[in-house]
Structure formats: C-alpha cells, structure tokens
Amino acid sequence: MIHGSPPISPVALLAPEPARPHPIQSCHHIWFYLRIIVPLIMLAALSACKDEPITQDARPKDPPHVAQLTKPPTPLIAPADHPAPGSTGSASASDSTLTYTAPKSWTEQPATQFLTAAFTTGEGDQTIRITISSLTGNAGGRIPNINRWRGQLSLPPITDIAQQPEQHIDLPSGIHCSLYDMQSADKTQSFLIAYLPVPAQNKTYFIKAAGSSPAIGELKPAFITFLNSITITSL
Template identity: 30%
Template sequence: MQPAKSSIGPLRPPALAVLLALTAISACRRDPIETYRVSKEIPRSPSHAAAPAPQEVTWRTPAGWEEQAPSAMRAGSFLVKGPGGRTADVSVIPLAGTAGGDLANINRWRGQIDLDPLSQEELARFSQSITPSGRSMRWVDFEHGGKRLVAAIHARKGRTWFFKMTGDDRTVQDAEPAFRQFLESLRFYDGPQR
C-alpha cells in the first residue's frame, strides 16, 4: 500500500509565513483582566472592652535581687549576686496541671547539677513539706560539685507553681533566707469575692 497523497501541495514560503503569523497572533491573544470587589470583613468589636486580667500572684522582691524580664515560661525571674562575681538564678514558673509530676521535675533539676535521679521512695526522704504563709509546698535542697539548688513546688487551682533558685553553692546558701522570705511574701489572686 502506498501512502495517500495530499491534495495540498507543499506550502510555499510566503504562505507558510502567513500561517505562522496568524498562529502566533491568535496564541498571544490576552485574556481580559477581570477585577472583583469584595467587601472587607469588619471584625466584631465586643459589646464592652475586656478588663485586663489581674496578676495571678504577687511578691516582695528581696533586697539585692535584680529583677530580670519575665519570659514565655517564667512569671518571674531574678539574678542574685554573691561574693567573687558568683551568681544564682531565681525562677517562678507556673505550669498547667501537675506538669509531669514532682518526681519528674525534681529529677530534671538534679540532672542540671549532675546528680542522679531519685526513686519515688527516695524523693520522700530528700524532700520536706513547708507551709509559707499557710500554703503547703514541697521543699528540696540539693548540692553537688559546687552548685546548689533549692526549690518549692506549690499546686494550686489546676496549676503547679515552681519557685527555684540555682547557682553557686555559697551564693544559694547565703540567699536561702531571702528565698524563704520571698515564698512567705507570695500573694495569690483568687478573684472578686461574691
């Protein structure tokens, strides 16, 4: 079988040029630009302005403690300067719920001063209950390798509050009475009386 013959002969150069030009012109045709108007959504304003939430806890800062800027985790942060340029860090951290539990947090802190974790039974021996201003708190005091950590843990209204001082052993020892006074000064906001 032979291929079918075209009834159209070969295109001549001028005809080919015209055909290509028409194809190019039709391919480059621009679609018209469409515009839309959409009304801007206006945020609803509350019927009354919300009052700022009161601070949940207040305290008296001991003399010599330098207040540091709070962070996303810290409700309070202080620098305590000791002899010879040594320092201690004081933190106030509220976390939701039990925050993993006392044992997990205390063992994490022990790791920060290179101490081994405690078992639940050992935790009972290495911690004590204190009641600054009538509030029940768990107290721990650990020292290792020239570093010391003292902390109080207070569970209150679905949150756990961690009050911790860590740093140079002597600086923390010297500042411990002020730290205990700091715990005594804590005042928690309970909302308006009804």
C-alpha cells in the same frame, strides 16, 4: 678651421672662463642652511605635537558611603510593668495572680513566655538567678520534675520521693510548699526549688534559685522569707 662650425669671435676667445664653485664652499653653504632650517622644523613639530595641559579637580571628593549598623540603646530604666527591687510585685497567669515581696538586693529581670518572673542577685561567679514559672495541673508529677533537676546537677535519678530530702513550708496564704535543696555531684553548684501545687487553680508553681553552692547557702534564709511573702488569688 672646421667646416660647418660657426665662426668664433675673437672677443669670445679672449674672454675669461666663468668661475665654478669649489666643492668645499658648497658643503659650507649646505651646512649653514641645515643649521637654520632643521631647528625650525623641529620647533614646529614640537609645537604641533604638544599635548593640551592636564587640569586636576582640586575640589574635595565625597568619602565613600559606609553603612553604619546601630542598635537601639538599652533602656536604663526598667519597664513600668516590672516592679522595682524590694517592692511588692505581682505576676498574672491565665487563672490566678501571684503576688510577692522581693528582697532589696534582688534585681528583677524581664519575664518571658515561660517565666512568670525572674531576679538576679550577687556578682560575678556568685551571681544567683531566681525564677518563677508555672505549668498546668501537676506539671507531669513530682518525681519526674525532681529527676529533671537532679539531672541538671549530674545527680542520679530517684524512684521514691523519700530519696530526695524535702522541707515542708506552710505559706501564710494557706498553700503547702515543698522546698528541695539540691547540690551537684562535685559540690560546686546548688538549687533551691520550691514546689507549689495549687489544685484550686489546676496549676503548679516552681520557684527556683540556681548558683554556686556557697552563694545558695547564704541565700537560703532570704529565699524562705520570699516564699512566705507569696500569695496566690483567683482573678
């Protein structure tokens, strides 16, 4: 017996020592709880982090604006101030009025600032353009104008009016007309040009047909007929 120690009860000596848990059993218990708790934690985390559902607008969207360039339709009917082909027409200048009768095969075109009247006839490479224009006085002289037209056909200039063949026509209206028939150096293009001086009106008219040489050759009789239909009167 050790002095100072409390006495031990005989019953306590005979009582069995309490059982301690086996290490393997403790591991089984921990694994059991982890299998239950971990999935619950993961499920809660996924629920908390779950994004809100994405909605999509199914309504059709307006197409992007596209600018459309439009131009006014070309009128199919000639303006009223331009006579129909084959009818009697007139063109006013500052101090005189020119009247004419165009062949039915000529299609009248709009006049411009520098053209009193204009026509076309034929098709494709046989198209001929006929124009009427006027200038004040003698329009700079006959030879300078002839040389300008010759230059357009790649012909050399002249120094004497006799060097350019000329056909004289006295129109029914009493106006003397000089007709020049010119052909390009390569014989492919030709001009018919009527030179109409009107001294009483201090004005000179030019009537010009331009086109391929074969087409101009066929046009010449109708062109002369057109010249004979012209009258010029004072306003």
